[in-house]
Amino acid sequence: MNIRVLGAHGSDLLLNGPTSQHICRSVGFLVNEELMVDAGTLASGLTLDEQKRIKYILLSHLHLDHVKGIPPLVDNMSGLMDHQIVVASLPSVLVGLQKHVFNDLVFPNFFNLPGSPYSILRGEELEPKRELRLSKRVRITPIPVNHTVETAGFIIQDDEVAWIYSGDTYVTENLWQEAARIPNLKGVFIEVSFPDSMRDMAYRSKHLTPTLLAQEYRKIGKPDLPLYVYHMKPTVRDQIIDEISHLDIPHVTILEEGQELTL
Numbered sequence: 001m002n003i004r005v006l007g008a009h010g011s012d013l014l015l016n017g018p019t020s021q022h023i024c025r026s027v028g029f030l031v032n033e034e035l036m037v038d039a040g041t042l043a044s045g046l047t048l049d050e051q052k053r054i055k056y057i058l059l060s061h062l063h064l065d066h067v068k069g070i071p072p073l074v075d076n077m078s079g080l081m082d083h084q085i086v087v088a089s090l091p092s093v094l095v096g097l098q099k100h101v102f103n104d105l106v107f108p109n110f111f112n113l114p115g116s117p118y119s120i121l122r123g124e125e126l127e128p129k130r131e132l133r134l135s136k137r138v139r140i141t142p143i144p145v146n147h148t149v150e151t152a153g154f155i156i157q158d159d160e161v162a163w164i165y166s167g168d169t170y171v172t173e174n175l176w177q178e179a180a181r182i183p184n185l186k187g188v189f190i191e192v193s194f195p196d197s198m199r200d201m202a203y204r205s206k207h208l209t210p211t212l213l214a215q216e217y218r219k220i221g222k223p224d225l226p227l228y229v230y231h232m233k234p235t236v237r238d239q240i241i242d243e244i245s246h247l248d249i250p251h252v253t254i255l256e257e258g259q260e261l262t263l
């Protein structure tokens, strides 16, 4: 499975480093060129031809840093699309998306555009813990996690490999229990948002710190499982990376915009 990192952070910021600048963008991963896993960054990271190939958008929850890439995509695709884009998520997320974003006030309702022969977006409701074949090759299973709003992590798999995406989460159990049972699990993407010094903020906003990340990762019981870290808040990115380097986890990758992985 091919994964392109369009956004690996919990917000957007142009960071000034000692020798270069780093563009931090909100979370969005493009899988096999046709499936977005979260959509905080989407159109700004893809050419028009690449955007036309997107058929599925999988959303972990409704927070803006996970959905704000969708309006520019449908704006670009207006009049160019020959297929609908399936937006798959928990029912509350699909309702919220149309109530608060695609509500004909903030943005036109591209799920149901008046006068249009068909809508660009089509909602697909997911049921917790029930596997769904989203595309020809890819199956997904939503697992509820522990965040401030209803949120799902996902098991994403084809016939050869599986990987886990945590969504935004604080300390949780079910997702790691499922992870422990998957024989062909090739990687786990776990969010980290704040350094350990901001653990109170992490608790209040239901996010992980590096120490909590290590605790959650170890619940899976697979010490050689590759760990991919994302959703760092850009202003505390360097501090988080420093703390993760002291965690004693052998296969850890800090995800960055522009990276491409094959699992």
Ligand SMILES: [Zn+2]
Residues within 6 Å of the ligand: 010, 063, 065, 066, 168, 231
């Ligand atoms: Zn987030």
Ligand SMILES: [Zn+2]
Residues within 6 Å of the ligand: 061, 063, 147, 168
């Ligand atoms: Zn969130």
